[in-house]
Amino acid sequence: MLPDTIPSIILALSLFVARVSASVTIYTTTSSAASAAPQPTLCIGAVPCDGNVLQPMPNPTGPNLSQIVPVQLYPGGMNSMGIPVSxxxxxxxxxxxxxxxxxxxxxxxxxxxxxxxxxxxxxxxxxxxxxxxxxxxxxxxxxxxxxxxxxxxxxxxxxxxxxxxxxxxxxxxxxxxxxxxxxxxxxxxxxxxxxxxxxxxxxxxxxxxxxxxxxxxxxxxxxxxxxxxxxxxxxxxxxxxxxxxxxxxxxxxxxxxxxxxxxxxxxxxxxxxxxxxxxxxxxxxxxxxxxxxxxxxxxxxxxxxxxxxxxxxxxxxxxxxxxxxxxxxxxxxxxxxxxxxxxxxxxxxxxxxxxxxxxxxxxxxxxxxxxxxxxxxxxxxxxxxxxxxxxxxxxxxxxxxxxxxxxxxxxxxxxxxxxxxxxxxxxxxxxxxxxxxxxxxxGQARVVDLFLNNNNNFSPGYAIYENGNPQRVVLINYLTDPSGASNYTAYISVGGNATNTPGGTPSSVLVKYLLSPSATEKFNITWAGQTFGGAFESDGRLTGTEQTYTYTCDQTNNVCAVPMPAPAVAIVFLSSSAQSESGPSATQTxxxxxxxxxxxxxxxxxxxxxxxxxxxxxxxxxxxxxxxxxxxxxxxxxxxxxxxxxxxxxxxxxxxxxxxxxxxxxxxx
Structure with missing residues (x-):
């Protein structure tokens, strides 16, 4: 039970107030935002004022870390897809x-x-x-x-x-x-x-x-x-x-x-x-x-x-x-x-x-x-x-x-x-x-975990299907490695290969990247080349020119090669309609x-x-x-x-x- 003073406070206040692109390889971001530079004067707030930047974790080594990651998709759907979501x-x-x-x-x-x-x-x-x-x-x-x-x-x-x-x-x-x-x-x-x-x-x-x-x-x-x-x-x-x-x-x-x-x-x-x-x-x-x-x-x-x-x-x-x-x-x-x-x-x-x-x-x-x-x-x-x-x-x-x-x-x-x-x-x-x-x-997106790279913890990926057809692939590279040695290439195929279905790999794919130089970076982050900037810098609008990369596929061999920097998240759009459906649209202003x-x-x-x-x-x-x-x-x-x-x-x-x-x-x- 709350203190007896609360109703009296409310009553008093009620009485007081009487009113109611070309194919290229991406390795780094380009952003003018400062990394984690706190404002020196009158700085209030945890994130803007805290210059604490952790060291990235050491990159693991071993036979499970492959730089060639097959991504096999199946026309008509895949087992264990989630319910339709929007x-x-x-x-x-x-x-x-x-x-x-x-x-x-x-x-x-x-x-x-x-x-x-x-x-x-x-x-x-x-x-x-x-x-x-x-x-x-x-x-x-x-x-x-x-x-x-x-x-x-x-x-x-x-x-x-x-x-x-x-x-x-x-x-x-x-x-x-x-x-x-x-x-x-x-x-x-x-x-x-x-x-x-x-x-x-x-x-x-x-x-x-x-x-x-x-x-x-x-x-x-x-x-x-x-x-x-x-x-x-x-x-x-x-x-x-x-x-x-x-x-x-x-x-x-x-x-x-x-x-x-x-x-x-x-x-x-x-x-x-x-x-x-x-x-x-x-x-x-x-x-x-x-x-x-x-x-x-x-x-x-x-x-x-x-x-x-x-x-x-x-x-x-x-x-x-x-x-x-x-x-x-x-x-x-x-x-x-x-x-x-x-x-x-x-x-x-x-x-x-x-x-x-x-x-x-x-x-x-x-x-x-x-x-x-x-x-x-x-x-x-x-x-x-x-x-x-x-x-x-x-x-x-x-x-x-x-x-x-x-x-x-x-x-x-x-x-x-x-x-x-x-x-x-x-x-x-x-x-x-x-x-x-x-x-x-x-509203018809169905997500499936692809368990990529032998279900490697550092390179997860998902396929998004709509009405039985693969529309997009999401790739993640959790590692940080400015040398490029921990980058990988996803080789995406639709049907064909050993699936006993006809090959349906498109002639090209469109790719957008969420990028930053390091997993521990705070503000130097871009989505498709655009950013909200650093501490105390955003008016709520993305700045910069949007970047979408086009990668030509090898339809003869039924594969699309998509480079993945370390670290990064990428959306691979398997068609222009898949990209335009979810891309930023003109809207009333x-x-x-x-x-x-x-x-x-x-x-x-x-x-x-x-x-x-x-x-x-x-x-x-x-x-x-x-x-x-x-x-x-x-x-x-x-x-x-x-x-x-x-x-x-x-x-x-x-x-x-x-x-x-x-x-x-x-x-x-």
């Missing part, structure tokens, strides 16, 4: 406590850099899935009348649970911003609902979200990592899966009884995270309580959350360099991560429910310096995402936390620096672009035409010391850790909001056919 497979989980730093504080003044970033994904994938939630959703409370100084989120440190997460007070303007974002770009949303108190469920967030977001709200989460509730002090030490099932049913009944929540069949659960950590909870232990039979109709998604490693304060001292070699530059470990959910995915397929990795990244509690913010994390994220698609996940969401988090795909500058600095784009955001283009936007007159630039009221503690979670008892978790309110949803129009017109009006541009300078005054 280019929007790779999405983002946004911690609720920092969502206003990403969207903007006011529903009618959006942050254009965020829009630009999302546009780079939607141009390729067709749409993006975003989740707003995380640990900070559990005790969040909506203030129907809004918050002071036009802020969307206010943190009140209460120490209400063992994570020492601040209570969050949330303004409806945050949901207005989400609605207006979806009016500009094809973005669908998941919202995390409070679940810390079943006697005071606080239904307002679901009410507002359903009214404002409409069809763009595709899921509501009840229970974020419930297997950690006992350790975090949110539930008694005796809390078990059967108790979660009972609690879920109790709160579900409250939503079903609320006429302002008309759709109670879009819940996301059970979102357990850490059975492999020894706490005994798995999706199946929850299912065995009768969870699926009771709530099947109400579930839009079956969900899990999982981080492969743990950098929380109870995890001891871990060596990021050792983890990079053992866990992240290692396809076998990626396969183990996915395979532990093979049975769960089969249950979901049988039920006809999409199975989603609702929150993941390199390590819980913000990741590791030098690892989570390195090119290794980008390669690993591509490998992991495609392996999950192979194991029948429908989607996977990479977590975004506060400024202290190394794993962020993107991080805005501190509030007091945002008028003169731009955003820092992490390596894993590039992964989202690669996966979107690899899967295309047909929104030019800014309004200024926030009378408002100071970026007037967020979140203290930097509090903002910096926002992070994702993934295991253990977090005693003493500054994290993110909110508070509660018991007030009814205001009649004023029931009767008013809940979407505020956004100040972006002019449409053109040019490249998408949301210029930050036009928005801040």
């Amino acid at each position: 280019g929007s497979f790779f999405g983002f989980s946004l911690e609720l406590s920092v969502a206003n730093r990403l969207f903007g504080n006011d529903g009618n003044k959006l942050v254009p850099i965020f829009l630009n970033l999302m546009a780079t994904i939607t141009n390729r994938a067709g749409k993006v899935l975003l989740r707003v939630g995380g640990n900070s959703q559990e005790s969040a409370a909506v203030v129907p009348g809004g918050l002071p100084n036009d802020t969307a989120i206010l943190k009140v440190q209460t120490g209400a649970d063992k994570t020492f997460t601040p209570t969050l007070l949330v303004s409806p303007s945050l949901v207005y911003a989400m609605g207006n974002i979806s009016s500009l770009l094809p973005i669908d949303w998941f919202i995390g609902l409070p679940f810390n108190d079943t006697t005071n469920p606080r239904l307002e967030l679901a009410e507002i979200a359903q009214s404002v977001l409409g069809k763009n709200l595709i899921g509501m989460q009840l229970g974020n990592e419930p297997d950690l509730y006992a350790g975090n002090g949110i539930r008694p030490n005796t809390y078990q899966p059967a108790d979660y099932t009972t609690d879920f049913g109790t709160v579900l009944h409250d939503y079903q009884s609320d006429p302002s929540v008309p759709n109670t069949n879009i819940f996301v659960a059970p979102s357990v995270c850490c059975g492999s950590s020894g706490n005994g909870w798995t999706p199946e232990t929850v299912f065995n309580t009768g969870f699926l039979s009771q709530f099947s109709t109400n579930l839009a998604y079956i969900s899990v959350e999982h981080y492969p490693t743990n950098n929380c304060n109870d995890s001891g001292i871990l060596d990021p360099a050792a983890l990079m070699a053992s866990t992240f530059l290692n396809h076998g470990m990626v396969s183990q991560l996915s395979q532990q959910y093979w049975n769960t995915s089969q249950i979901a397929v049988t039920m006809g429910k999409p199975f989603i990795m609702f929150e993941t990244n390199t390590a819980s509690c913000g990741g590791f310096s030098g690892l989570s913010d390195s090119f290794a994390s980008a390669m690993w994220s591509v490998d992991y995402a495609l392996n999950m698609a192979y194991v029948n996940f429908s989607n996977a969401l990479w977590h975004v936390g506060g400024e202290s988090d190394y794993y962020n795909p993107f991080t805005p500058p501190a509030t007091n620096q945002s008028h003169f600095r731009q955003w820092t784009i992490g390596p894993t955001f590039y992964s989202g672009l690669v996966v979107a283009e690899a899967l295309g936007n047909s 929104f030019s800014t035409s309004g200024l926030s007159a009378g408002h100071a630039a970026n007037t967020a009221t979140v203290a930097q010391a509090v903002l910096a503690t926002s992070n994702g979670r993934g295991g253990g008892n977090w005693v003493g850790l500054g994290s993110t978790s909110p508070g509660s309110s018991s007030g009814a949803f205001s009649e004023r909001l029931r009767s008013s129009s809940l979407v505020i017109p956004v100040v972006v009006v002019a449409l053109t056919s040019a490249a998408t541009i949301f210029r930050a300078s036009s928005w801040y005054s």
